[in-house]
Amino acid sequence: MNDIENVVSLKNVKKAFGKNVVLDGIDLDVRKGEVVVICGRSGSGKSTLLRCIDQLETIDSGEIRAAGHLMGFREVKGKLVSLSDAAVARQQRDIGMVFQNFNLFPHVSVLENIMLAPTKILKRSRSEVEQEALALLEKVGLPDKRNAYPRQLSGGQQQRIAIARALAMKPKLMLFDEPTSALDPEMISEVLDVMVDLSKAGMTMIVVTHEMGFARAAADRVILMHNASIVEDAAPQEFFENPKSEHTQLFLSKILQH
């Protein structure tokens, strides 16, 4: 295993909420530029996995390396020491995350949503960041919405802005937590199109989704999580046509019924 090539590397990651085990010893490596789709029933731990990688949740044991950081910890003489809130925040800058409910900042305009972190946290010059923000708006197909407030946009538009907001921090890794699950059907493709473009541009991505069309088209690997564990990890063709795990066979039979 070449650690330098891996943008994400999880070793025996465990996490429980009380007695409810949500991650039961997860090992996962994602190489630079790879697109990994994670699917599975709700409650299988896939969203928690993403949230742990981005340190929105802390893990109970194991280790997570992502975007060049040992997430949440630093090594002092071979021992792991928890990082401060501010130090974790610095690690998080290198990872972009997109949420099911978009979570745009409702009190500021679209442009300000994108510019807030680069200008206020990285203290970069406004004019420079604005140029980049406008380019990002172009990229997600919403150049004319710069002055709108999130409330005035459709779900699909909000999610595309959320992607632009994450990209503005120039992340080395993008995490998508069911990015289309809260969208009306006719808006799903506009968001997936942006994600496909992003994958073609070489972004390393982990995507939790039920959009199997996206998995076929853009994923390098498809993973199935079941009961807090990874039970299938294969190339899309293998995953859909020749799944090894019975859980995958069952999962596919259920989602392909309709």
Add this chain to the structure above:
Amino acid sequence: MSWSWPYFFDYMTNGLMLKGVWVTIWLSIISMVIGLALGILAALMKMYGNGLLRYIAEFYIWLFRGTPILIQLVIIYTGLPQLGIRFTVIESCILGLALNEGAYLAEIIRAGIMSVDKGQEDASRAVGMNWRERMWLVILPQATRTIIPPLGNQFNGMLKTTSLCSVISMQELMRSAQMIAQIQFRVLEAYCIAALWYLLLVSIWGLIQARIEAHYEKPFGSEEATVSDKS
């Protein structure tokens, strides 16, 4: 002695009365600003502080919400000198009003922070904001929208609560009315003018508050009020 319009109109623009109005205005504003800072601090300590900080905040809120402002003012101005701690009248008024206000505002601000969607915390963490940045850039600006109406209510109250400072001889509006009333014993006219001035101040504040509310509501405005897409 019946009602006298000449006295009434004379008192309206009496120099002493106008000075009292002015003192009431700045005393209210200064006390409110300091009270707001105290309230934010106490709310954050109570919500995010470790054990000791949280206890300090809770004790402060408990103490100042649990005792009458009048007693607080009297203790600060006339009681504390017994311990060698001396404040001027003005200092005592600002201190008492601000400490009392801060305790109430702390709970209002806490409610405002709790009203912000949990997803905002996730989103601001995800772009790499530390606690301070999350608070000042994302959480508090959104909490403000919820905080403004009760905050305005508090300031409305503050304008009138300053009248209690007359007890420790602060020359604000109430005290001015008392002094004017004693000159010619035109008590009714003098206090009616003072009451009118309070009404006027509170009404002006109401207009200002409406503007502030409209400002913070703008991003959340009705569907029709769409912003022009052209920049």
